Amino acid sequence: MPAPLLSPATQEHEKALAAAAALRWVRDGMVLGLGSGSTSAQFIRQLGAAVQQGLKVSGTATSLASENLARQVGIPLLEPRRGLRFDLTVDGADELDGQLRLIKGGGGALLREKTIETASNYLLVVADSSKLVPVLGDFPLPLEVVPFTLPWVLDAVQALGGSPVVRTSLTESAEQYRTDQGNLIVDCHFGQITDPDALGPQLQAIPGVVEQGLFLGLAKAAIVIQHGQPMLLKP
Ligand code: 5RP
Numbered sequence: 001m002p003a004p005l006l007s008p009a010t011q012e013h014e015k016a017l018a019a020a021a022a023l024r025w026v027r028d029g030m031v032l033g034l035g036s037g038s039t040s041a042q043f044i045r046q047l048g049a050a051v052q053q054g055l056k057v058s059g060t061a062t063s064l065a066s067e068n069l070a071r072q073v074g075i076p077l078l079e080p081r082r083g084l085r086f087d088l089t090v091d092g093a094d095e096l097d098g099q100l101r102l103i104k105g106g107g108g109a110l111l112r113e114k115t116i117e118t119a120s121n122y123l124l125v126v127a128d129s130s131k132l133v134p135v136l137g138d139f140p141l142p143l144e145v146v147p148f149t150l151p152w153v154l155d156a157v158q159a160l161g162g163s164p165v166v167r168t169s170l171t172e173s174a175e176q177y178r179t180d181q182g183n184l185i186v187d188c189h190f191g192q193i194t195d196p197d198a199l200g201p202q203l204q205a206i207p208g209v210v211e212q213g214l215f216l217g218l219a220k221a222a223i224v225i226q227h228g229q230p231m232l233l234k235p
Contacts, residue, residue: 149208
C-alpha cells in the first residue's frame with residue numbers, strides 16, 4: 001500500500017513529534033551525530049533548547065546546513081578527527097522499510113551522513129508516517145558523483161536497469177546541484193528495489209560514485225509516527 005499522503009502541516013507536526021521522542025534518548029555527556037534534513041533540523045532545534053537549559057552534549061553535523069543550525073542554537077561542535085565516535089546519531093530518512101533499510105540523500109548529505117553513521121554506536125532514525133514503506137524505491141536513489149565521471153556513471157546506472165537523473169539546484173534551475181563536497185547528485189529510478197543488499201554494492205563499485213544512498217544494517221531503531229503517536233521500530 002502506498003504511504004499515506006500528508007498535508008505539509010501534519011507532516012511538520014509529525015516531524016516535531018518524532019524529534020521530541022528522540023530527544024528523550026539523549027543523556028548528559030553524550031557525543032552526538034547530528035543528521036540533515038527537515039526532521040533532523042527539528043531535532044537540532046529541540047536539542048539546542050535543552051542545551052540552553054543545561055544539557056551537556058557535543059556533536060558533529062552531517063552537513064554544512066546542520067552545522068550552521070547547531071551553531072546558531074548553541075550546540076558545541078566537534079571537528080572530524082581520528083578515533084572520534086558517536087554515542088548516538090539522530091537522522092531522518094527519505095524511505096525506510098520494516099527491516100530499517102533506508103534510502104537517504106534527498107537533501108544531498110548522504111556522504112557525510114554515512115560517514116558519521118558508520119562511526120556511531122547507535123543510529124536512531126526519526127521519520128513522519130509517509131516514510132515507512134513496504135518496499136524501497138518510490139523515492140529515487142541518490143548517488144554522489146565526482147563531476148568528471150558523470151557520463152560513465154549514467155551509462156553504468158542504466159546498464160543496471162536504472163533511469164538516472166542529474167539533480168538540478170532548486171534555486172538556480174539551470175544549475176546542477178552541488179553537494180557540500182562540490183560533487184553532483186544523480187537520482188536513480190529503479191522501481192521497486194527488491195534486493196537492496198545486491199544493488200548497493202553494485203552502485204558503490206561504479207568508478208566515480210563517492211557514495212550511494214542505500215543505508216543497510218546501520219539503523220538500530222527508528223521512531224516513526226503512526227496514527228499520531230511515536231512508535232519505536234527495531235530491525
Ligand atoms: C539528507 C537526508 C535526509 O535525512 C532525508 O532527506 C530526510 O529529510 P527530511 O527529514 O527533510 O524528510 O538523507 O541527505
